[in-house]
Amino acid sequence: xxxxxxxxxxxxxxxxxxxxxxxxxxxxxxxxxxxxxxxxxxxxxxxxxxxxxxxxxxxxxxxxxxxxxxxxxxxxxxxxxxxxxxxxxxxxxxxxxxxxxxxxxxxxxxxxxxxxxxxxx
Amino acid sequence: xxxxxxxxxxxxxxxxxxxxxxxxxxxxxxxxxxxxxxxxxxxxxxxxxxxxxxxxxxxxxxxxxxxxxxxxxxxxxxxxxxxxxxxxxxxxxxxxxxxxxxxxxxxxxxxxxxxxxxxxxxxxxxxxxxxxxxxxxxxxxxxxxxxxxxxxxxxxxxxxxxxxxxxxxxxxxxxxxxxxxxxxxxxxxxxxxxxxxxxxxxxxxxxxxxxxxxxxxxxxxxxxxxxxxxxxxxxxxxxxxxxxxxxxxxxxxxxxxxxxxxxxxxxxxxxxxxxxxxxxxxxxxxxxxxxxxxxxxxxxxxx
Numbered sequence: 196x197x198x199x200x201x202x203x204x205x206x207x208x209x210x211x212x213x214x215x216x217x218x219x220x221x222x223x224x225x226x227x228x229x230x231x232x233x234x235x236x237x238x239x240x241x242x243x244x245x246x247x248x249x250x251x252x253x254x255x256x257x258x259x260x261x262x263x264x265x266x267x268x269x270x271x272x273x274x275x276x277x278x279x280x281x282x283x284x285x286x287x288x289x290x291x292x293x294x295x296x297x298x299x300x301x302x303x304x305x306x307x308x309x310x311x312x313x314x315x316x
Numbered sequence: 317x318x319x320x321x322x323x324x325x326x327x328x329x330x331x332x333x334x335x336x337x338x339x340x341x342x343x344x345x346x347x348x349x350x351x352x353x354x355x356x357x358x359x360x361x362x363x364x365x366x367x368x369x370x371x372x373x374x375x376x377x378x379x380x381x382x383x384x385x386x387x388x389x390x391x392x393x394x395x396x397x398x399x400x401x402x403x404x405x406x407x408x409x410x411x412x413x414x415x416x417x418x419x420x421x422x423x424x425x426x427x428x429x430x431x432x433x434x435x436x437x438x439x440x441x442x443x444x445x446x447x448x449x450x451x452x453x454x455x456x457x458x459x460x461x462x463x464x465x466x467x468x469x470x471x472x473x474x475x476x477x478x479x480x481x482x483x484x485x486x487x488x489x490x491x492x493x494x495x496x497x498x499x500x501x502x503x504x505x506x507x508x509x510x511x512x513x514x515x516x517x518x519x520x521x522x523x524x525x526x527x528x529x530x531x532x533x534x535x536x537x538x539x540x541x542x543x544x545x546x547x548x549x550x551x552x553x554x555x556x557x558x559x560x561x562x563x564x565x566x567x568x569x570x571x572x573x574x575x576x577x578x579x580x581x582x583x584x585x586x587x588x589x590x591x592x593x594x595x596x597x598x599x600x601x602x603x604x605x606x607x608x609x610x611x612x613x614x615x616x617x618x619x
Contacts, residue, residue: 250405251387301407302449303383 219245219300221308222277228310235287235314239265239294240272240280247271247279251299254281259290276301289314324594326382331590333375335583337442340368340422341471342478344435350479350501351486351494358489364481365434366426372441373419380412411447418444442474443467449593462522469515476508477586480579487572495564498571502557509550523597535595542588545581552578 224241226232239256249271256265265281272278279298292314297307343365347357384402385395403409422437446452446466483501486494552574560571 246407248406250401299387299406302452303387303406303408305387 219243219247219277219298219304219306221296221310224294224310226312228312231313231315233316235285236283237285238280238282240278241294241296242272242275242278243298243300244277246276246301248299248301249279252279253297254279255295256281256283257293257295258287259292264292287314289316324591326379326386327587327590327594329375329378329382329590330593331583331587333372333379334445334586334589336368336372336375337419337438337445338474338478338586339481340365340372340419340438340478341435341442341474342476342480343368343482344431344438345475345504346479346482346497346501347431348435349504350482350497352496352500355494355497358485360485360489361482362426364485365438366423369419369423369426369434369438373416373423376412376416376419380409380416383408383412407452408448411444415441415444438474439471442470442478445470458522462519465515465518469512469519472508472511472515476505476512477579477582479505480575480582484572484575484579487568487575490568495561498561498564502561505553506557509553533595533598535592535597538588538591538595542585542592545585545588549578549581549585552581 220243221228222242222244224239226236226239239254241254249269252269254265254269255263258264264284264287266284267282269279269281272280279296290313291311293309293311295307295309297305299305343361347361351357380403381392381395381399384399385392387402387406388395388398390398403413418437418441422434422441425431425434425437444467446463449466452463452466479501483498486497556571556574556578560567560574564571
């Protein structure tokens, strides 16, 4: 009986990884990726699938000419370790904006990506 | 990619660190729970535990330095400028400093003969490895479940794998064979294996999605190798527990050889764990609640 139990445990053990790592990916954003907003947003916030390190992460928002329109450094979301946000210049003119994010997740892996949104009053 | 991962110094430093934490935990747990009260400990137990703590402190420091190099994206010689920023400004850095402190505290406890305090430091040292992995990066209820499961997994692995060198020491020190301690360790190992299996299943559920091609990713290939090593270890452990142990002291030497083989397999498995930590598990697809992100791009940095 003990031998059978041991063999069963051995089979179950066949699925046992230890402390593996993964990369954080973008989960949601505000403004949403590919969306059109009627009013110029005050900030861009991006939430990820894992907690991130704000000190070693960044968000850059560029207009169609590649000029940066964010103000200051990206900060973590209040009470949400998986969120990063950055303030934008006031009254952004209509057009397409590109958000480029580069993050370091708390398990020390780096990921980067980008998405666009449109301001169209 | 597997060859590249195994050639990465970070993989070997992690493997050495895991092995050291495992031996510290297992040796002290063995002396506390497997050796009968009143029986003397073989010479070498204290030395082994102390050496394990020292290696854990050194390798833990080197792990922090190598991670800082990756984060700062500078050559190794230039890492010292930003090392304090990484150590204080990231969760990994703060945890790494704390863990090196735990290893040194364990060493000090042994020096003062405070064996139980050293066991406590070893338990915290190995369980806190969970902070450095994916399980520690999750959020919400599922993040907590995965994290707790990972800590329990690490503790149980420490007790089982880490106790093997202590068992070898005991068998070689006493030619007559320490039957009582070996039987008790066998029972503890069985319980540890059951815990490893259950928590391993939980961890797998969070990390590995059922792939259409099981060996398509480097992560799955390394994991498959690790599973094969564990299966071999369990086969040896089963033979030790049900055949060689009941026949002690006659089978003491054969048991020692079998346990050495089991330990060697365990070391190889820890090297693969070191590699797994640098590879991306299949759970790489984001569980986004947003609709498909048109125009969005994303890529991960190779480490």
